[in-house]
Amino acid sequence: MNKKFAIVIGAIAMVIVIWTLTGFSEYELPYVTVKELKEDNVRQPGKRVKMGGTIVDGSRQEIAEGWRFDLAQDEMSINVLYSQQTVPDMFHNKRVEVIVEGIYEQGEFHADNLMTKCASRYEGELEEDI
Amino acid sequence: MAIYGATLLNLALGLAVLTQIVLFMYSYRLVCVSSDRSQNASSKEYISIHVRRRDERLFHVGQRMALGVSMLVTLAAATLTVLLVKSAFEVDYVAHFTSKETPLLYKFAALWAGQAGSLLFWLLILSIYSAVVIFQNQRKRSDLMPHVIVVLTGVQLFFLFMVNFSTNPFTPVNADFIPSDGLGLNPLLQNFAMALHPPTLYLGYVGFTVPFAFAIAALVVRRVDAAWVRGIRRWTLFAWLWQSIGIILGGWWAYNELGWGGYWAWDPVENASFMPWLTGTAFVHSIIIQEKKEMLKTWNMILIISTFVLCIFGTYITRSGAVSSVHAFTADKFGQLFLAFVLVIIAISAYLVISRRQVLKSTKRMESMLSRESGFLFNNVIFVSLCFAVFWGTLFPLISLKLMGREISVSIPFYNQIAIPIGLLLLTLAGVGPLLAWRRTSKESLIRNFSIPLVIGLGAIAVFFVMGIKSIYPLMTLGLSFFVLGTISMEFYRGIRSRTKRFKENPFTALVAMTSRNRSRYGGYIVHLGIVFMFIGFVGKAFDSEVEATMSRGDHTELAGYKFTLEEVVEKERPNHKALVAELTVKKDNKIVDTLNPEFRIYFPRTNREQQHSELDLQTGIMADIYTVFSGADHTRGLYAIKIMINPLVWWVWLGGYFLVAGTIIAIWPRKKKE
Numbered sequence: 030m031n032k033k034f035a036i037v038i039g040a041i042a043m044v045i046v047i048w049t050l051t052g053f054s055e056y057e058l059p060y061v062t063v064k065e066l067k068e069d070n071v072r073q074p075g076k077r078v079k080m081g082g083t084i085v086d087g088s089r090q091e092i093a094e095g096w097r098f099d100l101a102q103d104e105m106s107i108n109v110l111y112s113q114q115t116v117p118d119m120f121h122n123k124r125v126e127v128i129v130e131g132i133y134e135q136g137e138f139h140a141d142n143l144m145t146k147c148a149s150r151y152e153g154e155l156e157e158d159i
Numbered sequence: 160m161a162i163y164g165a166t167l168l169n170l171a172l173g174l175a176v177l178t179q180i181v182l183f184m185y186s187y188r189l190v191c192v193s194s195d196r197s198q199n200a201s202s203k204e205y206i207s208i209h210v211r212r213r214d215e216r217l218f219h220v221g222q223r224m225a226l227g228v229s230m231l232v233t234l235a236a237a238t239l240t241v242l243l244v245k246s247a248f249e250v251d252y253v254a255h256f257t258s259k260e261t262p263l264l265y266k267f268a269a270l271w272a273g274q275a276g277s278l279l280f281w282l283l284i285l286s287i288y289s290a291v292v293i294f295q296n297q298r299k300r301s302d303l304m305p306h307v308i309v310v311l312t313g314v315q316l317f318f319l320f321m322v323n324f325s326t327n328p329f330t331p332v333n334a335d336f337i338p339s340d341g342l343g344l345n346p347l348l349q350n351f352a353m354a355l356h357p358p359t360l361y362l363g364y365v366g367f368t369v370p371f372a373f374a375i376a377a378l379v380v381r382r383v384d385a386a387w388v389r390g391i392r393r394w395t396l397f398a399w400l401w402q403s404i405g406i407i408l409g410g411w412w413a414y415n416e417l418g419w420g421g422y423w424a425w426d427p428v429e430n431a432s433f434m435p436w437l438t439g440t441a442f443v444h445s446i447i448i449q450e451k452k453e454m455l456k457t458w459n460m461i462l463i464i465s466t467f468v469l470c471i472f473g474t475y476i477t478r479s480g481a482v483s484s485v486h487a488f489t490a491d492k493f494g495q496l497f498l499a500f501v502l503v504i505i506a507i508s509a510y511l512v513i514s515r516r517q518v519l520k521s522t523k524r525m526e527s528m529l530s531r532e533s534g535f536l537f538n539n540v541i542f543v544s545l546c547f548a549v550f551w552g553t554l555f556p557l558i559s560l561k562l563m564g565r566e567i568s569v570s571i572p573f574y575n576q577i578a579i580p581i582g583l584l585l586l587t588l589a590g591v592g593p594l595l596a597w598r599r600t601s602k603e604s605l606i607r608n609f610s611i612p613l614v615i616g617l618g619a620i621a622v623f624f625v626m627g628i629k630s631i632y633p634l635m636t637l638g639l640s641f642f643v644l645g646t647i648s649m650e651f652y653r654g655i656r657s658r659t660k661r662f663k664e665n666p667f668t669a670l671v672a673m674t675s676r677n678r679s680r681y682g683g684y685i686v687h688l689g690i691v692f693m694f695i696g697f698v699g700k701a702f703d704s705e706v707e708a709t710m711s712r713g714d715h716t717e718l719a720g721y722k723f724t725l726e727e728v729v730e731k732e733r734p735n736h737k738a739l740v741a742e743l744t745v746k747k748d749n750k751i752v753d754t755l756n757p758e759f760r761i762y763f764p765r766t767n768r769e770q771q772h773s774e775l776d777l778q779t780g781i782m783a784d785i786y787t788v789f790s791g792a793d794h795t796r797g798l799y800a801i802k803i804m805i806n807p808l809v810w811w812v813w814l815g816g817y818f819l820v821a822g823t824i825i826a827i828w829p830r831k832k833k834e
Contacts, residue, residue: 031524034533038540040834045544049551049577056573060566075635079568091791114707115418115790115802121771130570 057132058064064138066133080138081128082106089121098136100129109138119145161250164238165329168279171231172319178224178312182305185217193579218305222293227309228288228315236283239276239328243269248338252276252328257751258343260707260735265344265687268354272344274493275328281474282318284358284365289315292369297629303387306376308754314368317500323713325493346736346762346772352412360405360432364470366398371467374460379516383456392679393827395463399443400823402436407816416790418775420703420804422812425574430553431473434546438466441542444535447679451597452532455520457512458539464508469546471501476553527599534592541584548577579632583639586694590643590686593650593680613644633698640691647684647691654681674825680827687820692811699783699808707790711797721785722746726754728792736762736772740797741789746780753778757789757801783807 046065061078088099096111109129119125119142131140239252244265248254253332256269256276271277289311295305322328332338347353372389377387409429410422423429442462448455475497512519525532551558559567594608619641620634628634651670658669674681708716715724727742739759745752758774777786784806791800 034536037528038536041537041540042544043580045541045577046547049544049548052576053569053573057568057569058568060568071563077570097246113802114709115788117417118770118772119345121769125543159262 061133063100063105063107066107066138067105075132075134077130077132079128079130080107081123081126082139083126084120086123100127107142108136111140111143113141113143116143117145160238160242160247161329164235164242165327167231167235167238168319168323168327168329171228171235172316172323174224174231175312175316175319178221178228179309181217181224181314182221182309182312185213185221186309188213210453211238219681221305222297225312226290226293228312228319230288232279232282232286232315236270239279240267240270242329243267246341249331250328250339251330251332251636254338254341255334256341256344258341261341261343262349264354265349268348269344271357271361272348272401275326275330276320276485277361277478278318278322278326279328280358280596281361281365282322284314284361285311285315285318285368288369289367291706292372300805301390302380303373303376303382303390303581307372310372310375311368313612314372321493321496325496331332343735343763346760346770350412350416352408352415355457356405356408356412359401359408363398363400363405364400364403364432364435364474366394367435367463367466367470369394370398370442372461374463374509376513378460378508378515383460383515383518385450385453388449388459392446392450392831395439395443395446396523396823399436400820400827402432403437403819403823404816406432406436407813407819411813411816412423414809415775415777416824418773418790418802420705420786420806421700425549425552425571427553428477430549431476434553435466435469435473437542437546437549438469439461441539441546442466445539445541448532448535452523454521454523454525454532455536456521457516460508460512460519462539462543464504464512465546467610468501468504471504473495475501529595529605530596531592531597534588534595538585538588538592538714541581541588545578545585548580548581549574580696583584583632583635586636586639586643588691590639590646593684593687594646608646608649611649612642615645616642630701633701636694636698637648638750640695643687643691647688647707649685651681678828678830682822682824685822685825686819687822689815689820689822692815692818694815696808696810696812696815699806699811702807703804705802705804707800707802709798709800711799716801716803718803719783720747721752721805722749723787723801723803725799725801728794728797730794736760737764738774739789739794739799741787741801743776743787743801747787753785755787757787759789759792759799779809779810784809 049136058077058079061080063080063082066078066080075117080100080102082100082102085099088097091114094110095113096116098109098111099106100109105129111129120127122145125145128144129137129138131138133139242250242253243257244263246253246257246259246266250436251263252273252275253269256272257266261269261432269276271280289308292311293304293305296307373387373391373394377383406429406496409432413424414420414422442459445455445459445462449459475494478566482712525536527533552574556566556568559565590612591609596604616638619639620800623637628637654673655669658664659666659671662669664672704719706718708714710716710725712725712727717723723742724744724746724747726744729740729742731740737760741755741757741759743757745755745757755776755778757776760772760774762770764770773788773790775786775788784804786804786806788802788804790798790802792798
């Protein structure tokens with residue numbers, strides 16, 4: 030009986046593990062850098078990717094479809110078009126770090142998902158008397 | 160005053176090291192007691208007496224020193240709390256997480272708002288637990304205790320090392336001036352649930368240290384029978400309860416504060432708390448088999464070790480910032496130390512389990528696929544597999560970086576496609592498992608137990624189908640929920656009926672008596688009931704609807720049969736922020752249902768740190784929540800961005816949470832000695 034059990038249990042575990050390991054490709058979301066997006070022509074347009082960076086202060090612009098802003102990474106920056114009007118509270122902070130998900134097309138990043146750095150990790154910089 | 164805190168932490172570290180040394184000396188008989196020879200005349204006894212005996216005094220000293228460590232840590236935490244309340248901005252931590260305007264409650268909460276403080280807070284909870292464990296076992300002469308204390312102070316030692324050398328909460332401000340005001344707590348965190356969410360989660364995370372310590376002790380002394388498991392059953396449930404509350408409160412906070420209308424997003428931080436919960440839940444079930452049948456001894460060891468490791472790992476993920484980008488994963492010293500600690504725990508535990516494999520062998524065997532034991536076993540495999548899937552998804556960016564040289568994350572649908580079917584399997588087991596008999600279940604009892612619930616479940620599917628729910632997962636979830644409701648109700652019904660017949664009690668007295676006689680069983684059923692309610696709530700997610708609109712005063716918009724009118728927007732000045740308060744009337748069939756007041760706030764106004772914050776407003780209902788967010792404003796032109804969502808059945812998730820808590824408390828509640 031124990032052997033039979035081991036087989037059944039092993040089989041269940043195997044199915045779930047294999048499923049986990051293979052059920053991926055559709056939901057893969059590679060992290061890319063601005064540099065890669067701008068230089069790498071191999072990446073076919075239309076593939077969903079994820080990208081992090083700092084919003085350039087003063088570049089936020091509310092438009093009919095949502096928001097437009099520049100995302101800076103190292104020395105480079107990219108224009109992002111975010112397709113929703115509602116943004117996380119911390120979106121408006123200075124030097125805020127965000128992660129966007131979407132598609133890069135014709136020199137613009139079309140994002141449909143935007144996350145700000147985790148709220149509990151929010152740390153500002155101290156300043157002398159204000 | 161900060162210097163006192165730092166000194167207390169130094170002293171605690173030193174004392175923890177000494178405690179370890181003393182208890183090692185005790186356990187390995189490094190100091191022997193020369194016994195009184197005069198009482199032992201015969202030469203034979205004389206020889207046997209000369210075998211080195213343990214010096215009990217060392218154990219008592221070690222125990223007291225461990226209590227001393229706990230006391231010093233408590234004093235250090237108290238010192239930091241006083242500094243926070245007194246706004247001692249010369250301390251970096253205080254200046255970072257509080258400001259003059261921070262309300263008192265959140266000055267207390269700032270203790271666990273940042274990395275350094277929350278590590279000290281972890282340590283504080285562990286210290287309190289250690290002291291409780293020591294006091295609980297003072298009278299019982301248990302040979303596990305010295306090793307339990309070694310493990311507990313060992314874990315304390317690690318965290319003491321961290322707060323002393325890596326992230327010290329008492330570090331002075333790194334500048335040549337004392338700030339006149341602090342930065343203040345992030346407004347997102349200034350929420351009652353958020354103030355409570357970390358402590359509850361920590362009570363859970365840290366709580367699993369106690370069963371882990373007993374497991375290691377049992378391995379060391381090679382006494383891995385049912386006794387140690389019985390000793391930690393209540394501790395395990397206690398930790399599990401807090402872990403569950405922490406997770407639920409986190410979801411509740413996200414739902415009520417973040418404004419995206421959901422409570423779970425498979426975020427790495429959420430996953431970090433969910434993984435130990437999964438293995439912990441498996442453990443809570445499988446120890447029942449060890450208690451009753453002395454089986455699965457090795458498995459239980461592996462489960463509790465994994466749970467503890469995942470707790471440490473979870474603390475790291477939440478506290479390190481390795482969240483938004485895994486690039487930082489092991490880059491800093493903080494991460495390396497945590498990783499090293501995890502590896503040490505795994506190495507020691509693996510050595511102990513492997514070297515004790517002979518005593519861990521179980522003597523009994525499974526008899527049938529259709530038995531209570533096998534039900535538990537299936538439940539375990541599925542819980543652990545789900546944990547694996549979540550683990551894989553959470554760490555995939557790191558794995559892909561190492562293996563493929565590129566960081567790839569997975570999106571939410573990946574988790575959903577795995578977790579939904581597995582969740583349904585677990586829901587089925589929650590209904591089937593408790594009705595299976597130990598050893599084997601006969602065909603007759605299967606028919607007797609399951610025919611009514613099966614009819615209820617199928618009936619529910621038919622009704623919901625007719626009502627217009629056509630998609631497969633929601634239908635299956637609802638059908639299974641009703642099936643499980645059926646099995647649980649039948650269990651209660653049978654129990655009550657047998658008592659009303661035998662003792663002529665009224666049904667209510669019978670219910671109370673029956674539950675209090677078999678607390679873990681009926682408590683468990685109530686927890687299952689809670690889980691069923693939660694699943695019903697999850698179904699609602701499939702039927703969400705939302706609308707975003709830019710409105711000015713007097714405008715209206717419609718959603719799901721409701722008409723929303725923006726009547727007025729009022730400007731208000733409050734102590735630490737200014738707010739625009741919208742007055743949004745909700746009408747159905749031209750009758751006013753409710754008036755909602757979402758707010759658009761600006762914290763730290765007129766400084767260069769202005770921070771916007773939308774305080775949402777919602778009306779909760781059994782069938783659906785009306786959820787409104789005031790997401791942006793152009794006050795001079797009178798234009799306001801409003802988001803409205805209708806979220807069905809969310810209420811049931813929170814209801815399930817209450818049942819889960821109530822059921823677990825019933826299962827933990829101690830019996831009177833007489834019983």
